[in-house]
Amino acid sequence: VTCAYITRWAEIGQARWFSFPRLFPVPLRFNISAILPMCIMFIVTAVETIGDTAGVVEGGLGRDATDRELSGSVVCDGFGSSLATLFGVLPNTSFSQNVGLVGMTKVVNRYAISMGAYILIIAGLFPKIGAIISIMPQPVLGGAAVFMFASIVISGINLVTKEPLDGRNATIVAIALGLGYGLGSVGAVQTFMPQWMKYIFGGSGIVPAALIAIILNIVLPKDRKLEA
Structure with a gap:
């Protein structure tokens, strides 16, 4: 166990201090056999985004999501995915873990949530910071995930039974x-x-x-x- 943690700490030393994403690291190519399945997946992820948005509003504010909130979340998801592809990464999708976090903490303030986005951006630009976060012990993540994913199930049941x-x-x-x-x-x-x-x-x-x-x-x- 000690050797494993020493190895993981070594990952921090091996990580670079700064790394900026490259624009168009993969050449543009249009393949219809890949485009059509991706369009279907985007429809499904839009449904997932709507469900996650409804779950977040229900768990954090105790009310139904408005049409403006639902459409805004889908537009934001699509814009983020379009921007991500310019840097050669996979399209974005909403994570149901956020539903569990909001239901657990009741924190829905956009400025508080945006701090999480800033931390992710900093961790991406400075790999050493990202490496520090990545060596977090699995039992710590597992302990938080047990309650968080259970909260997701409860939120889903509430939405279905409405x-x-x-x-x-x-x-x-x-x-x-x-x-x-x-x-x-x-x-x-x-x-x-x-x-x-x-x-x-x-x-x-x-x-x-x-x-x-x-x-x-x-x-x-x-x-x-x-x-x-």
């Missing part, structure tokens, strides 16, 4: 959760899929769960009593 779970809604939730969990936990299933579907799913159950929920919500007829 609408009446009639036969239609229960069917959508059950099929989406079952398919998402199954494809996410049994990766061998993807060996029988075409390559473009592998690009879309990416070994995660979030994408298929969101897609099937969207499709079922459009296809399955709604209860006329609820519409009235």
Whole structure:
């Protein structure tokens, strides 16, 4: 154990003092087989962003998110992803961990949250600072993650149960959760899929769960009593 921590401290010494991201480190190339799956994934991440925004507002402010807040979060997500690709990194997506953090701390002040963004920028520009953060012991992260991810589950349950779970809604939730969990936990299933579907799913159950929920919500007829 001691040797492991000595090795991790050595990572700080090996890290550079300053590193500025390069613009267009990868040449631009348009490949339709990659563009189409990416468009589908962006639709799914937009759904995830809307859900995370609703969870943050519900957990931090105790109310429903407004249309302006939802659209603003999606636009911000898309703008950040577009900017990230200029520096050769993967597109951004909202993290559900934030839902757990806000639900746990009730801190929703934009200036307080922006400090976290500044810390990430500093850690990216100064790799030694990033290395110091990266050697945080796993038990510390694990202890915080246990409560945080449990809070995410509770927030998700609250969002789902806000609408009446009639036969239609229960069917959508059950099929989406079952398919998402199954494809996410049994990766061998993807060996029988075409390559473009592998690009879309990416070994995660979030994408298929969101897609099937969207499709079922459009296809399955709604209860006329609820519409009235």
